[in-house]
Amino acid sequence: TLDKWLKTQDGKVSDATINRKLVNIKQVLRFAVEREWMSKMPSIKGKPEAEGRTRWLSTQEERQMFSLLQAWGEHEVALFLRVLIETGMRRGELLSLTPEQIDGDWIRLWKTKTKTARSVPLTEKAKECLKGFQGWSLDESKLRTVWAKLRKEMSLTDDKDFVLHSLRHTTATRLLVKTGNVAIVKKMLGHKKIETTMRYAHIADEELLKAVVK
Numbered sequence: 001t002l003d004k005w006l007k008t009q010d011g012k013v014s015d016a017t018i019n020r021k022l023v024n025i026k027q028v029l030r031f032a033v034e035r036e037w038m039s040k041m042p043s044i045k046g047k048p049e050a051e052g053r054t055r056w057l058s059t060q061e062e063r064q065m066f067s068l069l070q071a072w073g074e075h076e077v078a079l080f081l082r083v084l085i086e087t088g089m090r091r092g093e094l095l096s097l098t099p100e101q102i103d104g105d106w107i108r109l110w111k112t113k114t115k116t117a118r119s120v121p122l123t124e125k126a127k128e129c130l131k132g133f134q135g136w137s138l139d140e141s142k143l144r145t146v147w148a149k150l151r152k153e154m155s156l157t158d159d160k161d162f163v164l165h166s167l168r169h170t171t172a173t174r175l176l177v178k179t180g181n182v183a184i185v186k187k188m189l190g191h192k193k194i195e196t197t198m199r200y201a202h203i204a205d206e207e208l209l210k211a212v213v214k
């Protein structure tokens with residue numbers, strides 16, 4: 001049955017999307033096995049995923065983005081996106097932020113995607129954005145709407161990699177360029193495995209080449 005279903009998905013959605021669905025299916029089947037409703041887990045092979053492009057914002061794109069937000073009067077969205085760039089936090093982590101989690105130079109995250117608590121250091125810009133913070137009036141729908149408008153105005157509608165998550169990539173690449181230390185980037189982003197962070201390693205290689213050329 002699963003094999004037949006997989007064939008119906010080919011060409012309709014990405015391999016990554018198919019794999020996310022398979023994760024949910026595996027969870028349901030594991031639930032059944034644990035309660036002895038099934039004798040064993042069937043073998044389920046996911047789709048091989050090509051490593052996607054690591055897209056980050058150039059300084060010019062960042063300047064244009066915040067200029068547009070200011071012109072539209074989207075001040076809260078601008079603050080939200082600035083904090084994302086300055087901290088590398090996930091969108092959900094920042095949306096659910098409470099005043100109690102802001103602790104001087106730090107944001108304390110107790111619930112994260114990796115189920116591991118972490119502390120995120122705040123830059124001076126981030127602290128300024130969060131001064132007097134009492135919670136966001138934003139939601140996912142508002143962010144999607146404004147981001148779609150930004151893509152259109154910046155002529156990036158056809159750039160499938162220009163998504164909100166690219167702000168997190170921006171944090172990672174800039175931090176790596178400044179420090180050359182993948183371990184620091186790993187800790188900043190809250191990755192569980194260094195392999196996840198290593199996708200940014202080629203950025204350091206590019207900077208090395210620039211230095212040699214100079």
